[in-house]
Amino acid sequence: MPDEMLQLPMLHSLLERHKRSPGALLPILHEIQEGIGYIPDVAIPEIAHALNQSQAEIRGVISFYHDFRTAPPARHILRLCRAESCKSRGAEQLAAQLRERLQLDDHGSSADGSISLRPVYCLGACACSPALELDGKVHARLSAERLDALLDACQEDV
């Protein structure tokens, strides 16, 4: 993708800042994803070169961690907690509601490009389950109505 090449100067300055710090790979990947929204392919040889590692090692780390994306997400990222505490308060019903309304499996992006869906296992909001995280903000004591209202807000905002 030609527009990914536009990221090169940003990548270079970021790598220059991090490359001498021990164990720098995760902080590097986090910062790239924060800036660009995902880890573009063009970044991989650059990171490998800066850290004197193979590209395979870098790809291996990216694919190991659930957080790292290699493609742009939708406008909103919704992570519904599916762990035990939230399950005991109806998380599975909320998951079914999401699947039905967005016509999605538990992972993936809605056809209109408004919402990327992902499960998460615990947001630390267990005293007020069920919970989800929408664009980095946690919402707890969820109900079917509140979930619908949050989805409405995401889909209206174009």
Added chain:
Amino acid sequence: MSLYLPSDSLACAVGADEVALALAGQDLQRTSSRGLYWLEPLLEVDTPQGRIGFGPLTAADVPSVLDALQGEPSAHPLALGLVEELPYLKTQQRLLFARAGITRPLSLDDYRAHGGFEGLTRAVSIGGEQTATEVFDSGLRGRGGAAFPAGIKWRTVRATQAAQKYIVCNADEGDSGTFADRMLMEGDPFLLIEGMAIAGITVGASYGYIYVRSEYPQAVATLREALEIARSNGYLGANVGGSGLAFDMEVRVGAGAYICGEETALLDSLEGKRGVVRAKPPIPALKGLFGLPTLVHNVLTLASVPLILAKGAQFYRDYGMGRSLGTMPFQLAGNIRHGGLVERAFGLTLRELVDEYGGGTASGRPLKAAQVGGPLGAWVPPNQFDTPLDYEAFAGIGAMLGHGGVVVADDSLDMAHMARFALQFCAEESCGKCTPCRIGSTRGVEVIDRLLAAPDQNGRDAQAIILKDLCDTMQYGSLCALGGMAPFPVVSALKHFPADFGLQSSEADQ
């Protein structure tokens, strides 16, 4: 008139920021949370008798609360009276969470006014050898779940010679039903910093890392700000608290891998690798981060140290029972009326915790079981609720205390589904290094599917035998606690709730 409202991320997740907005123009301070989450957002107001509370509030309640404060506050329908007189709080033994709900997380003055840095001061004055002895004598055990005696680790790292040693704080609190680490990092970050600084100067480590899970962005931001403040006030840097010794640290953020809560996987992750579990030995105390001696502890373990130093080992030992000494912040979660943090000395029973503090299920339906100790913990049925919360007593019933999380479930929760989920979660989060965990978890999900789909009793019994066999292999053959303990929720569900699997009794297949 001063008003106090938590800035804690869960308080905000149930509307605290909206309440704060509605209070614009008032003398409002954002504090940590008391951990009485069912009352959040909980607004507190100074009175000559102490702080009175209102909650759970919405922004719409704010005008009527402000009106009530001009007249008779107790007349408001959401008035709670004196917060510290609420039985839920009054009966707790808050050592670690003594400041919770009272102080502002990033105010060094608040921290110092409530005993902050007294532990570091004493550690500096008595020196490393005696500080390590205090930690040893306190009986403190690792709060992450494994409950290893902290003092032994301290002495080991201290006695090991190396040009560089590290302190690593495991803040990858991934267990469902736990939130004490999050509360502490968001609400009382200087306590963790003080604990790490004491550890650093005691064992001879000059650098530390706090590895925080990415699901806790507010903890990350709060800690980073607190580190700046601590550094500029001489609590970190070249001369920690006037000791003449250097210690500094940084926050690192995880990336959504549950396995990185396992200490050796965490170390690999800190090194910039996939979070793959290491075989032990060598233990991290001898060969840890970057191959160097490393003291790895959970947040709550490190945060217990300042108090032990300030008040002495004996003070701490006076709490608890048997070999479980001190207090434990238990976390009540799931289908529970009064979800929140309960810090008590070890030894109260699960029944006291769930019934007296928790008030039973939130749904009002009959209680079915409680999972204690996170996703790898056993489901405990009500007839075992009189077991005291003590590491050894829980091990005695085939369960574990872990990090102190308790997830309550009512009779609508299907235990066969939860058993399948435990193995599915293990399959998803396995690092892949050892076969019992990597393959066993996937095969386990398949066996449960076959068990549930079997047309008759014989078919189900046959699959149950295979499932128990597989769990046995995973428990005794896995490299770490993920594969080794994922069978706990499965076996306990089979044993106590065979009907959920369509089995006649747990003995039918033995």
